[in-house]
Amino acid sequence: MYSFEPTEEQQMLIEAVGKYASNDLRVAAHEAEESRELPKKLVNKGWELGLLQASIPESYGGFGERSAVTSVLALEEMAFGDLAGTLAVMTPSLFATPILLVGNEEQKQTYLPKIIEGNWNPYTAALIEYTFDFDPNALKTMASAIGDHFILNGEKAFVPFAKDAEAILVYADLDGKTQGFIIPKGTEGLSISDEREKLMSLNALPLYRVTLDSVKVPATNRLGGASGHDFEPVLAALRVATAATAVGVANAAFEYSKNYAKEREAFGVKIAQKQAIAFMLAEMRTEIEASRLLTWEAAWKLDQGKDDALVEAYLASTGAADMAMMVTDRAVQILGGHGYIREHPVEMWMRNGRGFAMFTGLAIV
Amino acid sequence: MPIEFEAPKPIVQTQFLLKTVADEMMRPKSRYFDEHEHEIPWDYMEFMHTAMKAMGAGSLTPKENGNGHEGAEKKEKRPPIGYQVLAAQIEMLSWGDVGMYLITPGGGLGAAAVQSAGTPEQRAKFLARFSEDKPTVGAMCMTEPGAGSDTSAIRARAVLDEKTNEWIINGEKIFVTSGDKAFTQYEKLGRGFIVVWASIDPSAGRAGMRAFVVESGTPGVTIAKLEHKLGIRVSDTAAISLVDARVPYDNILGSPTVEKTTTGFKGAMATFDATRPLVAASGLGVARAALEFLKEKLTENGIQIRYGLPRQKLTSIERDVIDMEIMLKSAWLMVVKAVWMADNKKSNALEASMSKVKAGDVGTKITQKVVEILGPLGYSREFLAEKWFRDAKITDIYEGTGQINRLVVARQILGYSGSELR
Numbered sequence: 031m032y033s034f035e036p037t038e039e040q041q042m043l044i045e046a047v048g049k050y051a052s053n054d055l056r057v058a059a060h061e062a063e064e065s066r067e068l069p070k071k072l073v074n075k076g077w078e079l080g081l082l083q084a085s086i087p088e089s090y091g092g093f094g095e096r097s098a099v100t101s102v103l104a105l106e107e108m109a110f111g112d113l114a115g116t117l118a119v120m121t122p123s124l125f126a127t128p129i130l131l132v133g134n135e136e137q138k139q140t141y142l143p144k145i146i147e148g149n150w151n152p153y154t155a156a157l158i159e160y161t162f163d164f165d166p167n168a169l170k171t172m173a174s175a176i177g178d179h180f181i182l183n184g185e186k187a188f189v190p191f192a193k194d195a196e197a198i199l200v201y202a203d204l205d206g207k208t209q210g211f212i213i214p215k216g217t218e219g220l221s222i223s224d225e226r227e228k229l230m231s232l233n234a235l236p237l238y239r240v241t242l243d244s245v246k247v248p249a250t251n252r253l254g255g256a257s258g259h260d261f262e263p264v265l266a267a268l269r270v271a272t273a274a275t276a277v278g279v280a281n282a283a284f285e286y287s288k289n290y291a292k293e294r295e296a297f298g299v300k301i302a303q304k305q306a307i308a309f310m311l312a313e314m315r316t317e318i319e320a321s322r323l324l325t326w327e328a329a330w331k332l333d334q335g336k337d338d339a340l341v342e343a344y345l346a347s348t349g350a351a352d353m354a355m356m357v358t359d360r361a362v363q364i365l366g367g368h369g370y371i372r373e374h375p376v377e378m379w380m381r382n383g384r385g386f387a388m389f390t391g392l393a394i395v
Numbered sequence: 396m397p398i399e400f401e402a403p404k405p406i407v408q409t410q411f412l413l414k415t416v417a418d419e420m421m422r423p424k425s426r427y428f429d430e431h432e433h434e435i436p437w438d439y440m441e442f443m444h445t446a447m448k449a450m451g452a453g454s455l456t457p458k459e460n461g462n463g464h465e466g467a468e469k470k471e472k473r474p475p476i477g478y479q480v481l482a483a484q485i486e487m488l489s490w491g492d493v494g495m496y497l498i499t500p501g502g503g504l505g506a507a508a509v510q511s512a513g514t515p516e517q518r519a520k521f522l523a524r525f526s527e528d529k530p531t532v533g534a535m536c537m538t539e540p541g542a543g544s545d546t547s548a549i550r551a552r553a554v555l556d557e558k559t560n561e562w563i564i565n566g567e568k569i570f571v572t573s574g575d576k577a578f579t580q581y582e583k584l585g586r587g588f589i590v591v592w593a594s595i596d597p598s599a600g601r602a603g604m605r606a607f608v609v610e611s612g613t614p615g616v617t618i619a620k621l622e623h624k625l626g627i628r629v630s631d632t633a634a635i636s637l638v639d640a641r642v643p644y645d646n647i648l649g650s651p652t653v654e655k656t657t658t659g660f661k662g663a664m665a666t667f668d669a670t671r672p673l674v675a676a677s678g679l680g681v682a683r684a685a686l687e688f689l690k691e692k693l694t695e696n697g698i699q700i701r702y703g704l705p706r707q708k709l710t711s712i713e714r715d716v717i718d719m720e721i722m723l724k725s726a727w728l729m730v731v732k733a734v735w736m737a738d739n740k741k742s743n744a745l746e747a748s749m750s751k752v753k754a755g756d757v758g759t760k761i762t763q764k765v766v767e768i769l770g771p772l773g774y775s776r777e778f779l780a781e782k783w784f785r786d787a788k789i790t791d792i793y794e795g796t797g798q799i800n801r802l803v804v805a806r807q808i809l810g811y812s813g814s815e816l817r
Contacts, residue, residue, distance in 0.1 A: 031403050032479060032735050033396040040397070099398050163707045265703075292809060303816050308805035309798075315808050316749045319732075320725035327400045327728060334401075341702045342724075348706070349721035387706065 034326075040100055043084075047104045050076055051111025056282075056375075059112035062234035063378055066226070068118050076108070076119035077150035082126060091143035096130060098267065098329035101395035102274040106322070109278025110285075113382045114234035116275060117392050121190045122146075125153035125199045127267060127394045128210055132259035136250070137212070141197075155199040155210075156186035156240050157268070157391030166201070166208060166265055166390060171242060173202035173209060180204070180252065182211060182219075182245040188229070190392065192222045192238035199253065200242065201261075208261040210253030219245040231381035264394075266332055266340045269347035271393035273325040276350035276386040277318060283361035283379040284314045290365055290374075307364055314357045321346070321353040329395060351386035358383030396474070400728075403476050406483045409450070413484055416446065417491025422779075425492045428629035429782050433621055435576070436495065436629060437583065444500045444530035478669070478734035482676040486727075489680025493786045494629035496677060498532070501525050503573055505533030505590040507670050508606050512648040521608055524585055531585030534577035536568035536635055537592045544799045547601045551593035551637065555651070561641045562607060564593050567619075567634070572793070574633030575618055581611045589616075591637065596653045606648040615640035626785030671747040671794055672733035675754030678790025679727055682754075682761040685783045686719050689765045692772065712768060719761050726750070726757040748795070748803040755791030755800070762787040 036044065054072055062068050081104050086092025108116040126145045129137050145153050159170055171184025182202050192198060197214045213220055223239040253259050288311050291302035301307045328346040331339035358380040362369035369376045402410075420439050428436055488496035502509070502525045509521045524531050542548035551566025568574075568591065577587035589609050596603035609616060615638045622632040644651075693700070693712070700716050701709065709717070729750040736743035762784040766773035773780045791797045806816050 031396060031399055031401060031474065031476075032731050033399045034732050034735060035396060035398065037397045163705055165705050165708060167703060288808065302805075302809050303811070305802070305805075305816075308809065308811075308816055309801045311808060312752065312801040312804035315804060316729075316752050319746075319749055320722075320729055320753055323728035323732060324721065324725040326398055327724075330398060330400045344703050345717065345721045345724060348717060349725060352718075352721075 034323075036103055040103055043079075043081075043100065044103055044107050047079055047081075047107040048110070050079060051108050051116075055108065055111030055115040059115065059234075059378070060372075060375065062112070062114060063231075064233075064372075066233045068115060068234045068236075072115060073118050074150050076115065077122075079104075079119075081120065082123045083146045085123075086126070086130060086142055086146055090130075090138050091146055096127070098270055098332040098395040099326065102270060102325055102329040105271055105274040105393065105395065106278040106281070106325075109275040110282045112234075113275060113279050114232045116278070117190060117232070117235050119150070120393055122151060122153045123394050124155035124190070124392075125197065128155070128199060128253060128264045131263050131267065132210075132254050134255035136255070137253070141212075151196060152191040152194040153197055153199075154189060154191050154195045155201070155391070156189040156192070157201045158186065158188045158388070160185060160187040160239070164388065166268075167261070169201060169203040169208055171200070171202040173204040173211060173247075175204070175249075178249050180211060180247045180249065182213075182242045182247060184242050186240040186242070188227055188237045188392065189222075189240045190235055190237055192240050193236065198240065200240070202242075204258070207258075208265075209258050210261075210264070211247045212251040212253065213242075213245060213247060217245055217247075219243040229385070231378060231385055262340050263332070265390075266328070266343040267394045268390050269343040270325060270328050270332060271395040272386055272390045273321065273328065273343070273346040273350035274395065275389070275393055276347075276354040276383075277322045277325055279379050279382045279386075280314070280318050280321070280350075280354045280357040283358045283376055283383070284311070284318055286374075286376055286379075287311070287314075287361035287364040287369075290368075301364075310360050310364060314360055317353045318357060321350040324349055332395070347386070347390060354383040354386050402483070403479065405476065405480055409480060409484055410487050412450065413487040413491070416443070417487060421488070421491030421495050424495070425779055425782065426776070428492075428494065429626075432623060432628040433631060434629075435580070436498070439495055440498065440500050440530045440584070447500075448526060475738045478672075478737040479731065482673055482730055482734045485673050486676040486680040486683070486730075489677040490684045491680075492629070493677055493681050493789075494627040496680075497627060497630035498573055498576060500530030500532055500584070502533035503577070504535035504670060505577060505588055505608075508535055508590045508648060509533075509608065511669055512606055517608070517645070517648065521588065524587070527585060529583075529585035532573050532576040532580075532587040534571050534573045534587070534589045534633075535592075536571045536574065536589050538570040539567055540569055544796055546592070547604070549592055549594060549604065551591065552597065553593040553595050553605065553607060553642075553647075555595075555644070556641070559641070560644045562644065562647065564591060564607060564609070564615075564637045564640045564642060566591070566593055566637050568637070569634045570622070570793075571633040571635050573631060574635050575621060575631040578609075578611045578616065578633070578635065579618055586611045589635065590648070595647075595651070599653045603653050605651075607642050608646040608648065609637075609640060609642055613640050613642065625788060626782065627789050667795060668742075668744050668747045669737055671751040671800070672730045672737070672743075674790060674794040675726070675733075675750040676730045678754040678758035678787060679723060679730065681783050681787045681790070682719075682723055682726075682758045685762045685765040685780055685787070686716075686723060688778070688780055688783075689768060690716065692769060715764055715768060719764060722753075722757040723761065726753045729753050745804060745807040748800040748807070751795060752797055752800045752804060755797040758787040758790040 084094035085096040173180045173182045199210050221241045227237040294301045324346045328342040361376040362380045553562045553564045591607050594603045619634040619636045733746040733750040766784045
């Protein structure tokens, strides 16, 4: 059967997340972006919504079951408030969800309860690398097996909260395949940049460069244990999440510019009454819907374990990245000169918008 | 029911069946009828009529009570999927040949108008014929030389003759899809009808607009001309002239009196809410045909699409194919959502028009790109790619052009009336 109706539970979650997005994240976004500082209280409040906690089974200290569809709904809603805030709140998922997906029993027992009990804890992951043709399936950070451990060498970029992280899930190339390795804080050879990364947007999110210089990792810390893991389900979950946040940001820009166009007058009418503006808005709304549905379907396929889930996730994230660029650009265009001024949020969303083509690795469902 | 994307079984079954029809009955004839405009593929029409009766589908009209299959009564607790089945059927037949799909016997837009604006009695009276012995066709006459997208400019006039209790209709209609088959071909086909939009009170504007069922062969009605077109050539497009055509009183769809509302016009627009996603589905069928053909040709030439690579590493062809797949898949989901809403009696004016906007874009972009990538193979009439390019363009035009649908979408999202956003 086809159905496009979230369950009652999902609906309640969407409402709760929506409130947080509008009343907290959105309100704080401008100041956070300008000052490069996210209030800890803000992040904790988002954490208390329990999105990650609800995706982890009781046996590991959580109170639910993972559903990519539910995560997609929640992520879109939260990113509607603010992207940097959303990524900060969800950073521990970058570490926990891959363990839940492809980790072994021991890793689940060791880490999951620790991460989700109590307050937001900085656990993170490092996937992105500082190359122009970054490809998560062909990493330049190398792992090699030596006896009962692995040696990792390389450099990772855009690692959220790396400075304070209790542990980092580092992805590296092992014999041509991408594998995750759990690297605890203070491991020898692991160094984290003093300076935060300076990007076109996400200024509020503390991102770091992480260098691995002959980092020695015990075999037990390989994600999935001695025999490792499939990277596909992890990558698909990362891509679907990127798509969901792109839809959320695009929708924020659409709503804002729509409301502006209904207020702003020119030549005696609201500018929304001009087809030149109205048609842009119609196309923005249409493309948002297209991306949203493809993202939902990809998430659903992931939950169902469909064979083509990975390809679908790739298509969803690729499509959403283009869509978000188009929509956020038009939002700025609709506001005209005002769109270019940082007092309005659309210019920030446009800077966000360009990023989705390279944000895979910063959010997961 | 939670969010789900599993195609219901009846859809999978009907797709399987119609794929065979498309392969066996449509594709082999595609080129011939493209090059012999106005010839009628009787074999196909006979076959489809028989086949669809056998399938229990009757005609390409959604079943009110169920999932488009006999025995639906037994499983009444299942949510209705009539429009969903129909969209899938139309997509697959259009994948075969969109022109031939358009002449598939059945009520077409004429029946759709009766379905959405008629009384239960009128539905019983006018729709039964489509599941009788002979293939039968219905058509809708709305467009006029001076009234295209602006349907409120319609000049056709219906006046009640109180002596005979008949409506007398005068007017000129153009671009009537299957008008010839619905109106004049009743010797070989069953007796069809055309639904004519005319005003019963020009001073009332849109509120005075009504639709009338005009039976085939009605005196005073003539086919003035059959158009020669860019594509969908096997589907006849008629110009119809009505001079003092007399129609029984009961053939009016909707109220015979004019209130100061726009009910009559809304009847027409409600028809579009139901049919726009179906037209979108049709356009996407053509697009899928083109994209699949391209991928076959690429495979034959040893070109693989490397899904999953970053954009920067993809070849230009890979990028194009991936973009086309994104467009096609997401557009299809928009159609599915719009018809799912229709089945579940949710108001879908926004979703219906968005699906049409998207499908119009996607259908034209994909077919244009496929011809471009295939180069001389694409441009040659030896293959069907160039035909699909010509066929697909109609999706962006009929049932409301892409621009009209943008206007509808814009009014919906802005909460504007027709006078606030012209």
